[in-house]
Amino acid sequence: MSKELEVEKRNHRKLGLDLELFMSVEEAPGMPIFLPNGMLLRNELEKYWKEKHFRAGYQEIKTPILMKQEVWEQSGHWDHYHDSMYFSKWDQQNYAIKPMSCPGAIFVFNSKRRSYRELPMRFAELGLVHRPELSGSLSGLLRVRSFTQDDAHLFVREDQVESEIVKVLELIDEFYSKFGFQYKVELSTRPEDYMGSEQIWEHAEKTLESVLKKKNLEFAINPGDGAFYGPKIDFHILDALGRSWQCGTIQLDFLMPEKFDCQYIDEDNNPCRPIMIHRAIYGSVERFMAILIEHFGGDFPLWLSPIQAKILPIADAHLDFALSVKSQLESEGIRTEIDDRVEKIGLKIRQAQMKKIPYMMVIGDQEVNNNSIAVRHRNEGNLGEWKIDSFVKKIIAEL
Ligand SMILES: [Zn+2]
Known part of the structure; x- marks a missing residue:
C-alpha cells in the first residue's frame, strides 16, 4: 500500500467516526465531544497515567478553569501569552480561562508554610485548558481549542533539580515504551519574547543540557522555542508510519516562583525560593489519542480497546x-x-x-x-x- 493510502486509512478523524470515538459539532468548533467508546479509551489512558504518577510520588490536584485576570498579569501570561487566551467578564471583574494550569499548582504550594524536608513536591493535574486556535487550523483531535494537559508542577530545591529531571526523563521513557513509541529529544532555548534576565536563562539552559548529556540522550537544539518563562526539553514521538509528533515537555522555571513569592524554609530557618519544573508526558490527552488512533490504525492493544x-x-x-x-x-x-x-x-x-x-x-x-x-x-x-x-x-x- 502506498504511504498516502496508508495515511488516509489511518486518519484519526475517519476512524474516530467509524469506531464511534469522538465527534465535532459546528456549535463548538475545536472542542471535541467524546462518545462512549472514546471515553472508554480515554479513561484507560487516564487510569494508567494516575497509577504511574501515584507510584512516582506525585499528588493529584484539580484547579479552577476560570481565574481573575490579575492572576495572569502576575504570572506573566498577560504580557507574553495574551493572544492564546480566552477572556470573560462577570460582576465588573475580568477573568481569563486558563491556557495552562501553573497558577493553580502555585496556589496549592503557597497554601501552607513549606519546609525543605517536604521538597520535592510534585503536583499532577489533568487540567482542561482552552486556547483560541485559528478556525482554519482546527483538525479532529490534533488541533483543538479545548484540551486536557497531563500537567505536573514540581517544586524543588536547587540541589534536587537534576535528579528530578532525570526521574521525569525515566517516567517519559516508560510511558512511550508502553505504547511502542520511539522518540527524539530537543532542547528548546530562549524565545524572542521572554521573561527574566539573560543570566537566569543561561543557567537554566545549561542545567537542562547537562542533564541530557549525563543521561547520554541524543538531542537537537531548537533555538528560540522555549516557553516564555524558561527553556524546555521537548519529546517528539515517532509513529508506525515514521511521522514525528511533539508530545512531552520538561520546562525549567526560575521565574514564576519569584512572581508568586513561593517559599520554603531551609535547615537554618531561612526562607528560600523553590525552582519549578513544568512537565507533561502525553502533552494533550486528546492529541495523544489522535496519535494513538493513527499509530495503531484503530487496532488498539487489548487494554486500550474500547x-x-x-x-x-x-x-x-x-x-x-x-x-x-x-x-x-x-x-x-x-x-x-x-x-x-x-x-x-x-x-x-x-x-x-x-x-x-x-x-x-x-x-x-x-x-x-x-x-x-x-x-x-x-x-x-x-x-x-x-x-x-x-x-x-x-x-x-x-x-
Ligand atoms: Zn505550568
Whole structure:
C-alpha cells in the first residue's frame, strides 16, 4: 500500500467516526465531544497515567478553569501569552480561562508554610485548558481549542533539580515504551519574547543540557522555542508510519516562583525560593489519542480497546446463553458487547471485524449444548471452541 493510502486509512478523524470515538459539532468548533467508546479509551489512558504518577510520588490536584485576570498579569501570561487566551467578564471583574494550569499548582504550594524536608513536591493535574486556535487550523483531535494537559508542577530545591529531571526523563521513557513509541529529544532555548534576565536563562539552559548529556540522550537544539518563562526539553514521538509528533515537555522555571513569592524554609530557618519544573508526558490527552488512533490504525492493544469482546449469537434461541456469557465476562472486568440483531452471522462477524474488536465469540447450538464459545480473533481468525473459564483466563493473562 502506498504511504498516502496508508495515511488516509489511518486518519484519526475517519476512524474516530467509524469506531464511534469522538465527534465535532459546528456549535463548538475545536472542542471535541467524546462518545462512549472514546471515553472508554480515554479513561484507560487516564487510569494508567494516575497509577504511574501515584507510584512516582506525585499528588493529584484539580484547579479552577476560570481565574481573575490579575492572576495572569502576575504570572506573566498577560504580557507574553495574551493572544492564546480566552477572556470573560462577570460582576465588573475580568477573568481569563486558563491556557495552562501553573497558577493553580502555585496556589496549592503557597497554601501552607513549606519546609525543605517536604521538597520535592510534585503536583499532577489533568487540567482542561482552552486556547483560541485559528478556525482554519482546527483538525479532529490534533488541533483543538479545548484540551486536557497531563500537567505536573514540581517544586524543588536547587540541589534536587537534576535528579528530578532525570526521574521525569525515566517516567517519559516508560510511558512511550508502553505504547511502542520511539522518540527524539530537543532542547528548546530562549524565545524572542521572554521573561527574566539573560543570566537566569543561561543557567537554566545549561542545567537542562547537562542533564541530557549525563543521561547520554541524543538531542537537537531548537533555538528560540522555549516557553516564555524558561527553556524546555521537548519529546517528539515517532509513529508506525515514521511521522514525528511533539508530545512531552520538561520546562525549567526560575521565574514564576519569584512572581508568586513561593517559599520554603531551609535547615537554618531561612526562607528560600523553590525552582519549578513544568512537565507533561502525553502533552494533550486528546492529541495523544489522535496519535494513538493513527499509530495503531484503530487496532488498539487489548487494554486500550474500547470494546474487548463481542458476542455474536447465531439466532434468537441462543440469546439467553449469550447474555449469561456477557455477564460472566463483565464480572471479570472485560468490556463486552452483544450483537443481538437478526442478521446473518457472516455479516455480524464482518462488522465486528470492521469495528476492530479484538475478540468475537460466536454462539450457536453446539456452544449452548457444550456450555462453550467459538472464539475468533480480529487478526488471527478462528481460535476454536473454548470453555468460558479458560477464555476469561486467557484474556486476563493477556491484559
Ligand atoms: Zn505550568
